[in-house]
Amino acid sequence: MSLLAHAPALQVVLPLVSAPLAVLLRHRNAAFAVVTAGAWAAFAAAIALWLQVGESGVISYHIGNWAPPWGIEYRVDRLTSFVLLLVSGMASIVLPYSRASIEREIPRELHYLYYAMFGLCLTGLLGMTITGDAFNIFVFLEISSLSTYVLIGLGRDRRALSASYRYLIMGSIGATFIVLGIGFLYLMTGTLNLADMAVRIRDIESSRPVLAALAFLTVGISLKVALFPLHQWLPNAYTYAPSAVTAFLAATATKVSVYVLIRFYFSVFGESLVFAKLPLPEIMLLLSLLGMFAANFIAIFQDNLKRLFAYSSVGQIGYITLGLSFDSFNGLAASIVHLFNHGIAKGAIFLLIGGIVAAGAKAGTGPLPLSFDRLAGLSRRMPLTCFGIVIAGLSLIGVPGTAGFVSKWYLILAAMDKGQWWLVAAILASSLLAVAYVWRFVEAAYFRPAADEVRREAPLSMLLPAWLLVLGSIWFGLDTSVTLGSALDAAQHLIGSKP
Amino acid sequence: MLDHFSYIITVFLMVSGLYIVMARGNLIKKLIGLSIFQTSVYLLYIVPAKLVGGTAPIISPQFSVYSNPLPHVLILTAIVVGVATMALGLALAVRIREAYGSIEEDEITRLDNAAEQAETR
Amino acid sequence: MTAADFILVALALPLLGGLGIVLAGKQPNLREGVTLTTAALLFYCVLQLLDPVLAGQHPAVTLLEPLPGLPVAFSVEPLGMIFALIASGLWIVNSVYSIGYMRGNGEANQTRFYLCFALAISAALAIAFAANLLTLFLFYEVLTLITYPLVTHAGSDKAKNGGRVYLAILMGTSVLFLLPAVIFTWHAAGTTEFRAGGILPADLAPATVCLLLALFMFGIGKAALMPFHRWLPAAMVAPTPVSALLHAVAVVKAGVFSVLKVIIYVFGLEALAGATGWLVAIAGFTIVAASIVALSADNLKRRLAYSTVSQLSYVVLAAALLAPLSVIGAALHIAAHAFGKITLFFAAGSIYTAAHKTEVSQLDGIGRRMPWTMVAFGVGALSMIGLPPAAGFVSKWYLVSGAFAAQHWLALAVVLASTLLNAGYFLPIVYRAFFRPLSADAEAHPHGEAPWPIVVALSLTAAGTVALFFFPDVPLALARQLVVAP
Structure with missing residues (x-):
């Protein structure tokens, strides 16, 4: 198999590997080089996927060759590849920028950790986007969220700390709501694969647990989206985070959450349930x-x-x-x-x-x-x-x-x-x-x-x-x-x- | 009623955890509330997966009743995530204590507002 | 080069000129040389388009397609040709004038001034050549934004406030009214291309047509229909060359030009029959009301500004009458008013530069010191009033013939009243300048004519005003094409 066939996995794995490498290298220049290379590689993978989807339609990638719905599936359609393009592209642009920017905003000895966290955050966002597995979404969401809290807390002003803490509380509640929703869906359908779930949900879509799942997912994701009035964490977090972090988050984090919302609404619950009956x-x-x-x-x-x-x-x-x-x-x-x-x-x-x-x-x-x-x-x-x-x-x-x-x-x-x-x-x-x-x-x-x-x-x-x-x-x-x-x-x- | 006692406990934990997060001003107590809240979700996953007398799904003639392993594995992951969240939250609380000299939310908000007013003047 | 190439060259030339202006920014003589050369070349390019258009062709070119089915495209038709000729032709004269004015008054940031000017001309030409509503709207907004730094050129608080009003009204109307009108047109017709006879489906309810027309008319804030006229007097804080070219030619003409385009090519004259009564009334009201305000304004530029508001509504009124003759009148008035009003603004700037006077009441006897300026002013005034030989x-x-043909007595009454009012606020200035003795204050501060570039420029436009009376063939031929079925 060519490298191209593994693009969906590489998309996530490359930035994921770059993060611990950055920690091991312990040097800011080396960390910068590794994480930037990871982001650029991810961007290249995203471009490849975008082109591939344009030619041959939806790509389904089976992690470890385990066929869905048993194994974890990465599923790339038009929307996925478009969001991947945005996220990895923004990371590729923001990372070179951060080198000079954090010089003045973050103590030097912490720079390598900054790059590591950035790499993890990117991994989480890309993973949330590309995965076709409900629980995987939660895991990647938490990877990106936890690294985001750290990144925000790196801001120079002490208010960055309280902003980060507040976001941690709100974000964790949101994430827990999402797991709750996914849990209900799993209990009702017995599957975690989104495509499989969508098929099985048809017969029971008006049952109360499914509606509860919809409600929990909507509120939980809306928290991460910062839909008014669940936006209170956002202004302080954006204001006091380091500039490069603010730029990256503003451009990608809330957007990926919107993507997850779209995924659940249109690909799992189906528009007839979400929009017509409720x-x-x-x-x-x-x-x-x-x-x-x-x-x-x-x-x-x-x-x-x-x-x-x-x-x-x-x-x-x-x-x-x-x-x-x-x-x-x-x-x-x-x-x-x-x-x-x-x-x-x-x-x-x-x-x-x-x-x-x-x-x-x-x-x-x-x-x-x-x-x-x-x-x-x-x-x-x-x-x-x-x-x-x-x-x-x-x-x-x-x-x-x-x-x-x-x-x-x-x-x-x-x-x-x-x-x-x-x-x-x-x-x-x-x-x-x-x-x-x-x-x-x-x-x-x-x-x-x-x-x-x-x-x-x-x-x-x-x-x-x-x-x-x-x-x-x-x-x-x-x-x-x-x-x-x-x-x-x-x-x-x-x-x-x-x- | 008693048939559902595990669910009742789950819901009780969930609501009390959420209440603590919202009602308490102490940063550590908030984290405790958050932890309780998350734990309730672990229960929600585990309870339906566990059968009384069931074992791990090992193919062996001695056992015929198995518990569903998937939720257990999922929750193992969720617990790891919860621990990480807790560690980060506590670390932030320590840093906040160093920076503000307090871990009471009201006090921190007061200091933040004062700083803001000083900036706009 | 084909005619289509000339369109693109004409649009690109001012941009290239702008680049040259920035590069030559350190050497004023070279910079102004670039401006003049660009203007001359541009006029030549536009002239190359005249023959094909007179011959009935409509050269067209598509630039790109940002939205599916909605290209940014250009096509030259007679009305756009008139507008383009005026804008590019008067840019040459105006550049000569600007040199005299900006240097005479020692204005700062002249490079930015000439740059924005060149960009504004490019946007105005793009409006003139726009082949569809989207293109028109795109460059309409660009023109607003690009002229904002010109309006606020002085950088003072007064300029800032004037700029606020300018932007608030022009942006507000275009976003709130024009944009939904454009999108609704696309929604209803499936195209936004300008086509003779209109593009809207025939089964649209009369009330919808009326509403859409209202959205368009008030959305095109640059046409300064009351109550959205306040930006025009506010924009008079700009240096006089800006007021002259942009607020007598490019910006306001872009407004009335868009009005005409929409009425002729989006709605179609026949389709609007019976739907424009209210528009005639509002335009008539604007004409009379603005004239009355002008009558009481002592500041010369303010008086000219309100005169512009009133004259713009002539065009709207003429278009709203829907009679073929009045539509010809509307197209001609775009040209006639441009020449007359730029002359008047040039004169006002000339007086400011030479004598530092801004109020009408200070102008006693000034005609003897500045004969060229005041004679030109007189010619411009005649053109505003509508007297021969202007x-x-x-x-x-x-x-008037169109109003007769349409039997619209209200419109006739408005035109008559406004003619009297025009005479009422322009002739006293001319009288003052030539027949009143100099005031004691003016005796103490002797001055002569303004610098020669200013005098040359205003003499040229005054001559143009008269020439258009004797030789209106080209604009007339173009205007006639508008109402004759192709």
Whole structure:
């Protein structure tokens, strides 16, 4: 068998191996090299899988050659490969960035541990995505969560510790809910393989344990998704984590959780149960709208730039779950494509913010140069950074020509399919709130007088990855064959033909 | 009622664990609550898998009643995860105690708010 | 090169020019040289497209396809040709003027200014050539964003606040109204391509058509239909060349141009019959109300801004009448108003540069010190009022004929009233400038004409205004194609 045939396993194994190697090597440069190599290899595997799925459809890989449903199956379809692409791609971009970034944010002797944790976190996220086994999802979820708590706790501010602790409590409750849900499903169906479970669940889908399982899974995953109002762990965790960690988490962690939600809803329970028989879509619609408005509104009044965009993430997750709640082809496509588009735009913003922190630390202006007073006139000091944040911000708003516009277009189309004009108005109005918070940054950075006007950009090794994502959020607004193509394919696969 | 006593215990543990996590302000007590909560889930998996008099599934003419091994294995994994979570949580509590001088949530929130106000001023 | 190539070259030229401007940023003379060369080349490219369009061809090119079935594509039709000719032609004159103005007033950040200017022209041309609603919307938003740094060029608090209003209204209307209108069109028609006779399905309920029209008309905030006109006066904090080109030509014309495009090519004139009564009323109200505000404004640029609001609604009114003659009038008015209003803004900037005066009440006797400027101002004023020998007369003639043909007496009354009001707020300025004695304050501060590039520029546009009266053949021929079935 060629190497390519084992791509699904390599996808997870390579970053998994890189993490303990990093610990054994005990040297930050070596650890950096190993984990980055692992991430890049994973990215290559993801590209290979994406191409392969495009040619030959769903790939089923049997771990240790044990046939499902007895053995663990890795199952790669369009959606899986698309999310794998996002996660491994983001890791490949963030890792080279972190080298210079953590230099100023994490004590040197801990660097090798940082890379090890990063590798584990990546492993967990990729594993959650690729596995076709319910309990495996939980295990990988905990691998990524535990390493995430550590990564957040590495932040310099002591509030990083309390944020990490709070996330640990909330996250563990969420994960335990997920195991509960999986447990009920296992008790009822006697299988852990998702595809097998989906078949067996048909006869008993209205039984009470199955409904309980659905409820536990929904709440548990929503906690990890940070669906409003289960988002309380997110703002502090994003604000005080090291910059590179924030960027990676914002771009991938919540997205993978959304993916798991989609998997359970559409591939296991089936849309007829989730959306037709239960009031779930109404509840999800309401919570999404609340998130879009409340979180975006709160974001406008934040004084810390990182926290501002953290709240914005909660709002943007509202768009994704809103698309899900429509239970339509266009809605699902909008959600899936927004996973990706929001991931790169938000990743770009947090990477650039990390640049501001780094430049501020170099100049010795104190720990967190992110309050709006300190940002005054920033465009004179860091023109490239500021311009990048503005462009990525435009993508958050959904200005045409940026990636965000594509998602917004499909989201509105889905609302029109339903004939819900008030929803169209609500989506558009909430995107105006995004204009407000992005423009707060613009006015501070471009119009307020600067304390000093010495040019002090972030190092090139940080600017380049960030700008790669900035350009990405324009590129994927103009050429959508990869993003929208995958999303439409995936939606078709999940929901059947276009209505 | 008595037939379901194991489930009743499970639910009791689950609810009391969750209650402790939410109601207690002490970081260590919260972790204890979390642990109880997780333990209840272990029970939920193990109870239906265990048959009275059943053994491990070893092919041997002496035994005819087997317990389902899969949930046991799963929960073994879950226990490992739980231990790791607990270790990390306790380590964080230690670090928090070092940084804040307290492990009471109210006190930590108060210090955090004070720091925030100092920043915005 | 084929005509389609010229479209792409015309769109790319200002971008390349922008690059050149940045590279030459350290040497002002070279930088301005790049601007002028680019502008001249651009005008040449656009001219190459004129013959095919006059011959009835519509050269087209597709750039890329971001959404399935929704390409970013360009196609040159008569109306777009008029807009493109004006935008590219006046850019040359405006660049000459900018050089005089920006240097005369010692403005900062001139490289950024010329760069954004070039990019804005590119966006305006892309709007002019847009082959479908998506492309139009894309570059409509780009134009808003690219002109934002121009509006806030001064960087002062006043500029920031003006910029806020500018962005809030233009972004707000386009996101809240225009975007859903575009998506609904796609949803209902399955295409957003501009086609003669409209693309909307015939079975759409009249109420839906009305609602969609309202979304489009108010969504195109750049057309400054009341109550979404406030951005225009707010944007007057910009340096005068910006006000002149962008707020007499590119931005506002992009607005009314989009209105015309939507009415002619999305709805179709026949399909709208009976659905535009309210639009005539609102446009009429805007014309009269804005004129009355202009009457009481003492700040010269503010008066010009409100005059623009009022004149833009002429185009909307003419289009809403749906009569073939009035649609010709609307297309002509885009050209006529552009020449007249840019002359007026040039004059205002000239007065500011030479005499540092911004209020109408300070202009006593200024005509004797700045004869070129004030004569040009007079020509522009005549065009606004609609008197011969200025271009405004021609477009107004078609507009009035159209209103007669449609038997729309309200529209006629509005045009008549606004003509009087126009005269009421422009002629006193001309009278003041030539027939009142200089004030004591002005006696103490002698000054002459503005720097020569300014004088050359405003003389050229004034001459253009008159020339359009005597030789309206080309725009007329293009405008006629709009209403004659191909």
